[in-house]
Amino acid sequence: xxxxxxxxxxxxxxxxxxxxxxxxxxxxxxxxxxxxxxxxxxxxxxxxxxxxxxxxxxxxxxxxxxxxxxxxxxxxxxxxxxxxxxxxxxxxxxxxxxxxxxxxxxxxxxxxxxxxxxxxxxxxxxxxxxxxxxxxxxxxxxxxxxxxxxxxxxxxxxxxxxxxxxxxxxxxxxxxxxxxxxxxxxxxxxxxxxxxxxxxxxxxxxxxxxxxxxxxxxxxxxxxxxxxxxxxxxxxxxxxxxxxxxxxxxxxxxxxxxx
Amino acid sequence: xxxxxxxxxxxxxxxxxxxxxxxxxxxxxxxxxxxxxxxxxxxxxxxxxxxxxxxxxxxxxxxxxxxx
Numbered sequence: 532x533x534x535x536x537x538x539x540x541x542x543x544x545x546x547x548x549x550x551x552x553x554x555x556x557x558x559x560x561x562x563x564x565x566x567x568x569x570x571x572x573x574x575x576x577x578x579x580x581x582x583x584x585x586x587x588x589x590x591x592x593x594x595x596x597x598x599x600x601x602x603x604x605x606x607x608x609x610x611x612x613x614x615x616x617x618x619x620x621x622x623x624x625x626x627x628x629x630x631x632x633x634x635x636x637x638x639x640x641x642x643x644x645x646x647x648x649x650x651x652x653x654x655x656x657x658x659x660x661x662x663x664x665x666x667x668x669x670x671x672x673x674x675x676x677x678x679x680x681x682x683x684x685x686x687x688x689x690x691x692x693x694x695x696x697x698x699x700x701x702x703x704x705x706x707x708x709x710x711x712x713x714x715x716x717x718x719x720x721x722x723x724x725x726x727x728x729x730x731x732x733x734x735x736x737x738x739x740x741x742x743x744x745x746x747x748x749x750x751x752x753x754x755x756x757x758x759x760x761x762x763x764x765x766x767x768x769x770x771x772x773x774x775x776x777x778x779x780x781x782x783x784x785x786x787x788x789x790x
Numbered sequence: 791x792x793x794x795x796x797x798x799x800x801x802x803x804x805x806x807x808x809x810x811x812x813x814x815x816x817x818x819x820x821x822x823x824x825x826x827x828x829x830x831x832x833x834x835x836x837x838x839x840x841x842x843x844x845x846x847x848x849x850x851x852x853x854x855x856x857x858x
Contacts, residue, residue, distance in 0.1 A: 552856070553854075553855060553856015554853075554854035554855060554856065555854045555855040555856045556854070556856075557854060560854075563854060576855070576856055577852040577853065577854065577855060578852070578853050578854070578855025579823070579850050579851070579852060579853070580850060580851070580853045580855075581796045581797070581848065581849065581850055582796065582815075582817060582822060582849045582850060582851050584795055584796050584798070584815050584817070584849065585798075591818075591821060591851065592851075592852055592853055592854055593821050593851075593852060603852065605852060606855065606856075608855050608856070609855075621830050622823040622825065622830060622850050623823070623852075624823075625823035625824070625830050625831070625832070625833070626821065626822055626823035626850060626851055626852060627852070693856075740856070741856070742855075742856025743856065746856075
């Protein structure tokens with residue numbers, strides 16, 4: 532099995548890469564582009580904000596990220612209410628070219644944990660309007676199941692708080708989510724370094740989405756490349772099937788033939 | 791007449807359209823969403839949709855961001 536013929540499919544769309552990346556916190560658009568290219572990601576998530584009308588010299592992100600080459604995944608980052616999240620999703624659709632949205636309804640400024648009740652409500656509204664809703668959710672298997680039941684074609688549980696770099700705080704919950712829902716699972720937020728991404732994939736995640744772990748690294752472009760290999764390695768290890776953990780040693784060399 | 795664009799007060803000519811305003815601001819129409827008095831407009835209506843005194847226009851586009 533190679534990574535080349537192991538494609539991720541969500542709502543009938545095929546994705547080349549199992550590493551998805553955010554576009555925030557980079558020094559400039561040139562660095563953003565270089566990091567994304569080094570990561571090999573074909574899905575890039577973007578936020579929706581007011582255009583700067585007083586300083587038109589500011590460049591546009593899409594001048595660097597050709598929507599024909601990358602799948603632009605707008606998000607509702609920064610929305611704390613159902614109304615705001617729905618409004619931003621609609622604006623994103625009006626500004627873009629697709630019905631895809633990474634839906635965030637945040638509950639609290641300190642943790643940026645999802646408001647899962649609001650998330651489900653907003654998802655219902657948007658799904659009814661034809662959106663393909665990819666919900667940023669907690670590592671709660673019951674909420675994940677509810678999101679799938681109302682029509683989300685994938686779920687995006689967090690590994691840890693956004694930007695925290697803590698890695699996977701609750702691997703057992705993530706494993707339960709992977710067992711209980713039959714849609715792709717994209718681990719979103721909280722990854723700190725390559726091993727976190729590899730671990731998420733080894734657990735059986737279908738993809739990993741990250742931003743700060745790459746953009747905030749001392750060398751973002753090198754970290755982007757590290758993440759590409761980590762996600763590949765984790766995916767291959769998951770497909771290969773790891774050996775069981777045992778308390779005691781098992782020799783790898785035969786006894787037979789010894790003096 | 792006076793309108794509000796992205797929260798700022800601004801004068802523009804009588805009979806100005808949404809597309810005309812975007813041209814005036816040097817903004818490409820293919821990468822933005824426009825909300826006029828809380829109504830999200832279809833891009834195909836930019837040319838024909840006229841603005842009136844006191845209108846509130848929001849012009850948004852994609853920026854760098856992952857999660858908030």
